[in-house]
Structure formats: structure tokens, C-alpha cells
Amino acid sequence: MSEAFSPWQARALDGALDALARGRLGHATLLRGPERLGKRAVADALARRLLCTQAEGAQQACGACRGCRLLASGTHPDFRMVTLEVNPNTDKLRTEIVIEQIRQLGEWFALTSQFGGAQVALIDPADQLNVAAANALLKTLEEPSQDRYLLLVGSRPARLPATIRSRCQSIEFRLPPHAEALAWLARRGGGDAGTALEAARGHPGLAAEWLDAGALALRAQVRDELAEVGAGTASAVEVAARWTADEQAPLRLRFAADLALERAGELTGAQPQARSGLTAVTAFQKLSAWFDAANRTRDLLRTTVRADLAVAGLLHQWRDACAGARGEAPTRRGTR
Ligand SMILES: [Zn+2]
Structure with missing residues (x-):
């Protein structure tokens, strides 16, 4: 057995x-x-x-x-x-x-x-x-x-x-050693074991669940839409409506939080020529704060709060944090 x-x-x-x-x-x-x-x-x-x-x-x-x-x-x-x-x-x-x-x-x-x-x-x-x-x-x-x-x-x-x-x-x-987890996932089949394991931060059970549910495509979509909201090319309100239109909303927020943390991690290892130390520290703090906010919003989804409004508020924060990192003034809410 x-x-x-x-x-x-x-x-x-x-x-x-x-x-x-x-x-x-x-x-x-x-x-x-x-x-x-x-x-x-x-x-x-x-x-x-x-x-x-x-x-x-x-x-x-x-x-x-x-x-x-x-x-x-x-x-x-x-x-x-x-x-x-x-x-x-x-x-x-x-x-x-x-x-x-x-x-x-x-x-x-x-x-x-x-x-x-x-x-x-x-x-x-x-x-x-x-x-x-x-x-x-x-x-x-x-x-x-x-x-x-x-x-x-x-x-x-x-x-x-x-x-x-x-x-x-x-x-x-x-959590097993990375190589063991990867080999096990690859034997199971069902998709890109390496990407799934990385997304699940080394947790093979979670990676397997995401592979089985086809959740990596959802994660890639969340990554794209976060980038668009951050760049100001997509509306926070419209993305929030899409994110909360089905029962995948909590998983999207989980992925969004993880992606923010991933970016914060990249900043701590950022090349000094890329940005001044002070900017990197501020951006890191903002990303960490946003990670917490995204997780809090995910908890809120279990309550009777209007999910689309809660997520739109979160995405407005994201857009402002990204604008701040580029040295722009935060845009006024409701304009997009
Ligand atoms: Zn027996």
C-alpha cells in the first residue's frame, strides 16, 4: 500500500x-x-x-x-x-x-x-x-x-x-526537500511541476492541488492583471469585478498576495543600480503591507462584505503603491 x-x-x-x-x-x-x-x-x-x-x-x-x-x-x-x-x-x-x-x-x-x-x-x-x-x-x-x-x-x-x-x-x-518534491510531482504528471512547486513555495501537496485544478493559468492571469492595474492600463474596478465573479476569488487573492511577496523578495535581492536603497526599502515595505492587506481581504470574503468593493479597494492600493514606486503621485480614486 x-x-x-x-x-x-x-x-x-x-x-x-x-x-x-x-x-x-x-x-x-x-x-x-x-x-x-x-x-x-x-x-x-x-x-x-x-x-x-x-x-x-x-x-x-x-x-x-x-x-x-x-x-x-x-x-x-x-x-x-x-x-x-x-x-x-x-x-x-x-x-x-x-x-x-x-x-x-x-x-x-x-x-x-x-x-x-x-x-x-x-x-x-x-x-x-x-x-x-x-x-x-x-x-x-x-x-x-x-x-x-x-x-x-x-x-x-x-x-x-x-x-x-x-x-x-x-x-x-x-515539507520535503525540493528535489524529492519535484520528482514526486513530475511522476504524478498533470502539468508544469517546477512552476507549480515554485508557486506553492515548495509545498508539494499544494502544488499538486493547483495542478489538478488547473490553477496555474489562473495565477498567470492574476499576475498579468496586477501588472496592468499597477501600470494604470486596466481599471481596478473592472478587474475587481472579474476577480469576484466566481468562487475562485479567494484563490486569486492568495495568488495576488504571493506575487506581491515574491516581488518584495526580488527587491531585497535587487541590484543596487536598479534603484536607490531608500526607494527599494520603501517599495519593500509597501509590498509587504499589501501582502497583509490582500490576506485580510481574503478573510473578509468569508463575511457578508461586498466582495467586489473590498477587492477594488485593495487594487486601488496596489495601483497607488506601484505609482509611488515610479515616483508618481497617487491617482484619485474613482477616476478609473
Ligand atoms: Zn487483515
């Missing part, structure tokens, strides 16, 4: 399986690190291995025993999944894991295993346990028991109380 995994996923899983083989796999394991690196798939594979009844001494679940088949069909009595649930009062998905879920988990763990083997619970996203739920989980962690495994998956582990983190073994996911 691990051949379908990326090299960094395979390393993480192999590490856990080695620990299991040596009898050193902890009662609680926290799979932590950036989103989109495949932590959950590794946790799932580990759960499969723990619940396989024919895997003694083997690295992988057999896929054929009763345990494997029940887990695959979602009906294994010794497996529990804890995740965000719909609030029955509002019919909306909760944004946190609540204490009731963890209490039920504790009660379930207190029962004996139906198959006489391991009991496995997976909590994802573990960093969205609320305070009461985290405190309840701590009780479970304080009473470890053989053959009970708790797998926690979280991309923002700092949100978990230190008391929980300290009771977990960590499997840390990090």
Missing part, C-alpha cells in the same frame, strides 16, 4: 510501523505538520495495520481478513472515528470537536475489544478539540492501556494543550 504514498508519507508510516514492530508504538500518536501532506492517509494506514488480524510481523495490513474487511466497510466495532459533526440544533457543521464526543470515546475505550485485538480511535482534526473536550481527552490519555491506540491528526498542534501533546508520540510531517 505504501507504494501509492509519497516518499515523506512512506517514511512517516515506516517509522510508526517500526516502532510497532519493536513494541514501542505509544498509546497516543500525534501526526502533525502542514495541511495537504497526507497525514490522514498515513493515520488511516496505521489504523488498518493495527486492526488487521493477519499482519503479525508484517508491515502492512493484509486487506483480506475479517478485521480489514470490516474496517474497509466502515463497520469495524473496534474502530472509532472522531471528527467535526453536524450540530443537531442548527443543522450546521460544528467548528470544534465537543466534550460529548470525547466522553463517548472514553466510554467506548473502557469496553473490551470485540475482536480481542486492538481498539483504535482516530481524531481528526485534533487541533479543533475545544477546551472542555481537550480536558476530557486528557483523562483518557492518563489511563493508557495495552492494545488501545489513539491517533490524532492536526495541522496546528500548538492549539492543543501542552498536557496533551506531551502525552503523545509525535510523527512530524515537514
Whole structure:
């Protein structure tokens, strides 16, 4: 199964399986690190291995025993999944894991295993346990028991109380070395791996997602339109209307923010003959400020604010910053 995994996923899983083989796999394991690196798939594979009844001494679940088949069909009595649930009062998905879920988990763990083997619970996203739920989980962690495994998956582990983190073994996911990420992306196919990886600042999971969604063309378009607004050849209002006409608006703003940061980065390495040091510093500060503004505007899109107006305001700032960098006075708003 691990051949379908990326090299960094395979390393993480192999590490856990080695620990299991040596009898050193902890009662609680926290799979932590950036989103989109495949932590959950590794946790799932580990759960499969723990619940396989024919895997003694083997690295992988057999896929054929009763345990494997029940887990695959979602009906294994010794497996529990804890995740965000719909609030029955509002019919909306909760944004946190609540204490009731963890209490039920504790009660379930207190029962004996139906198959006489391991009991496995997976909590994802573990960093969205609320305070009461985290405190309840701590009780479970304080009473470890053989053959009970708790797998926690979280991309923002700092949100978990230190008391929980300290009771977990960590499997840390990090961005892989550039060459490894590039080779993996190239094997997947689907487009220009190098450009995608550069756009995603070395994050292969994000690059893969963008390749799959054809997002690089969108990024190139954002780059062109930013240049046009900056040069005063396109209207901020019209570009804002285009950027917010579909559900890609947040991704466009993400790309725009990244492109501003990229330009700021180029300035720090700028050749002294290109511009005076002072101008470069001012331009750098403006680009950094605009990066923040673009990200704030992206957050605003989730609220009820008029998206086109918010983005038009942002693009006016961009135009003024570019005009300032050329030594021109900012143009009056509303003229374009
Ligand atoms: Zn099996």
C-alpha cells in the first residue's frame, strides 16, 4: 500500500510501523505538520495495520481478513472515528470537536475489544478539540492501556494543550526537500511541476492541488492583471469585478498576495543600480503591507462584505503603491 504514498508519507508510516514492530508504538500518536501532506492517509494506514488480524510481523495490513474487511466497510466495532459533526440544533457543521464526543470515546475505550485485538480511535482534526473536550481527552490519555491506540491528526498542534501533546508520540510531517518534491510531482504528471512547486513555495501537496485544478493559468492571469492595474492600463474596478465573479476569488487573492511577496523578495535581492536603497526599502515595505492587506481581504470574503468593493479597494492600493514606486503621485480614486 505504501507504494501509492509519497516518499515523506512512506517514511512517516515506516517509522510508526517500526516502532510497532519493536513494541514501542505509544498509546497516543500525534501526526502533525502542514495541511495537504497526507497525514490522514498515513493515520488511516496505521489504523488498518493495527486492526488487521493477519499482519503479525508484517508491515502492512493484509486487506483480506475479517478485521480489514470490516474496517474497509466502515463497520469495524473496534474502530472509532472522531471528527467535526453536524450540530443537531442548527443543522450546521460544528467548528470544534465537543466534550460529548470525547466522553463517548472514553466510554467506548473502557469496553473490551470485540475482536480481542486492538481498539483504535482516530481524531481528526485534533487541533479543533475545544477546551472542555481537550480536558476530557486528557483523562483518557492518563489511563493508557495495552492494545488501545489513539491517533490524532492536526495541522496546528500548538492549539492543543501542552498536557496533551506531551502525552503523545509525535510523527512530524515537514515539507520535503525540493528535489524529492519535484520528482514526486513530475511522476504524478498533470502539468508544469517546477512552476507549480515554485508557486506553492515548495509545498508539494499544494502544488499538486493547483495542478489538478488547473490553477496555474489562473495565477498567470492574476499576475498579468496586477501588472496592468499597477501600470494604470486596466481599471481596478473592472478587474475587481472579474476577480469576484466566481468562487475562485479567494484563490486569486492568495495568488495576488504571493506575487506581491515574491516581488518584495526580488527587491531585497535587487541590484543596487536598479534603484536607490531608500526607494527599494520603501517599495519593500509597501509590498509587504499589501501582502497583509490582500490576506485580510481574503478573510473578509468569508463575511457578508461586498466582495467586489473590498477587492477594488485593495487594487486601488496596489495601483497607488506601484505609482509611488515610479515616483508618481497617487491617482484619485474613482477616476478609473
Ligand atoms: Zn487483515
